[in-house]
Amino acid sequence: MSIKDHIKKVKEISSGIKRPVKLMEVCGTHTVSAFRSGLRSILPENLLLLSGPGCPVCVTPNDYLDMAIAIAKQPDTRVATFGDMIRVPGTESSLEYARAQGADIQVVYSPLEALKYAQSNPGRKVVFLGVGFETTTPAIAWTIKNAFEKSTANYYVLSAHKIVPPAMAALLQGEIKVDGFICPGHVSVIIGARPYDFISRDYHIPCVVTGFEPSDMVVGIEMLLQQIADERAEVEIQYSRSVKREGNPEAQAIIREVFEECDTEWRGIGVIPQSGLAIREKFAAHDAALLYPALELPAPAENPGCICGEILKGIKLPYDCKLFNTVCSPSSPVGACMVSGEGTCAAYFKYAKRS
Ligand code: SF4
Structure with a gap:
């Protein structure tokens, strides 16, 4: 199947689901790939991609x-x-x-x-x-x-x-409601697909380990939608050229x-x-x-206006932050999500900034 056919299939399955569908891309590289390729702009209206806690910085x-x-x-x-x-x-x-x-x-x-x-x-x-x-x-x-x-x-x-995986477990025990996980490709090269089994088994949420090319993401999303449409919850591997189950x-x-x-x-x-x-x-x-047991450190404090935490949990978007594109930008970052190239705020600023 060509990529055009896969996009058509995504639209077809999505329209059959007839409700909003939220998929979380756990990894910041997926967030950037979806923005950079324009994938977000061609997804069906009832399909929302949420960014998760997958930016290490x-x-x-x-x-x-x-x-x-x-x-x-x-x-x-x-x-x-x-x-x-x-x-x-x-x-x-x-x-x-x-x-x-x-x-x-x-x-x-x-x-x-x-x-x-x-x-x-x-x-x-x-x-x-x-x-x-x-x-x-x-x-x-x-x-x-x-x-x-x-x-x-x-x-x-x-x-x-x-x-x-423990971070995904913590998210699922919190406020977030997602219908599927686009699981991180390179993390899974190391850990395999088994560590996500608890998500499908205990939470009945489908997972697809997905590569980072836009075409990988389209197919990964299609696989997730198909599971949702079939009311299945399994851990599947789209990125099989690099990821083994073990x-x-x-x-x-x-x-x-x-x-x-x-x-x-x-x-x-x-x-x-x-x-x-x-x-x-x-x-x-x-x-x-x-090595240095007695270093004097300041009491750790975040900028009170920064909502990186809620963004990393997938419950808010960068647009919800009053500092986004006002005082916080990649050239003058207030929070970590605006610094890294894989940070959600930096990705929204670069690819989806509203004037
Ligand atoms: S990084 Fe900047 S835009 Fe993002 S939540 Fe923090 S303050 Fe707001």
């Missing part, structure tokens, strides 16, 4: 950023980070501001760069900011294991790693070896049980959270 809370900034100000220390984190506002500052004041903060494309720098500069402490979902965790776990095995004593990770066992093994599950806070959502990953005791010598 957006869900990282202020106290983590405050700690990263405080660490970066310590002597003989370099903080290495993925680029998206640089401009995220913490309680009083940002990594970008700290860097302008002289802190050694390096943007890297891979944690391996940070590890290599640590190995070539044994006199400096190198702290990598471990932020992200299951997609990025295996590579970061590998660097910790490698530093442990090669006695690279000056390499540390400040872990704020998060696990996606995921990637090697990547899962290294995550389990280096990290253990812990309760963790998601920005605007609160603490979700067993949704984070802490570094295991065996590798504690590389845990940046234990």
Whole structure:
């Protein structure tokens, strides 16, 4: 079938459902893909796409950023980070501001760069900011294991790693009402499709693991609509060229070896049980959270006008925020959802800003 045929089918099934249908794209990459390709504008009127908590930068809370900034100000220390984190506002500052004041903060494309720098500069402490979902965790776990095995004593990770399925469970126990989940493609390359089984079994909500090309999304949406029309709730894989039901066992093994599950806070959502990953005791010598136990940090606070939390939970849209496109914009972000390229507010600002 051509993509035109799939679009026709989406419209056909949707019109047969005869009620509003809400599908949540859990991952920020889906949000951006749907906007950038114009997919949203051709969807049937009764079909609404909601963005979920799948932007790692957006869900990282202020106290983590405050700690990263405080660490970066310590002597003989370099903080290495993925680029998206640089401009995220913490309680009083940002990594970008700290860097302008002289802190050694390096943007890297891979944690391996940070590890290599640590190995070539044994006199400096190198702290990598471990932020992200299951997609990025295996590579970061590998660097910790490698530093442990090669006695690279000056390499540390400040872990704020998060696990996606517990966040979906937390959303379902809250106010949100969704008819289906467009499940994240790259997270599922690692974890597979099984971790979503509880959603179809316990909540009778269909899930489709979907790729990121616009054509993938059209087919994923069609598969979800077909399940809704048939009153089925199953976990299906549209992105079968990359995702197996059991995921990637090697990547899962290294995550389990280096990290253990812990309760963790998601920005605007609160603490979700067993949704984070802490570094295991065996590798504690590389845990940046234990490196500076007495740092003075500001009491974490969000801008009271920012509603990132409700947007991440899918219960409000960026248009509902009074600061959207008034005082908050990508060049002057107030909240994390406006910073990352995958943030919902940034995507609405770029592709669907209302004048
Ligand atoms: S527009 Fe800005 S202030 Fe409003 S929710 Fe989004 S990030 Fe927060």
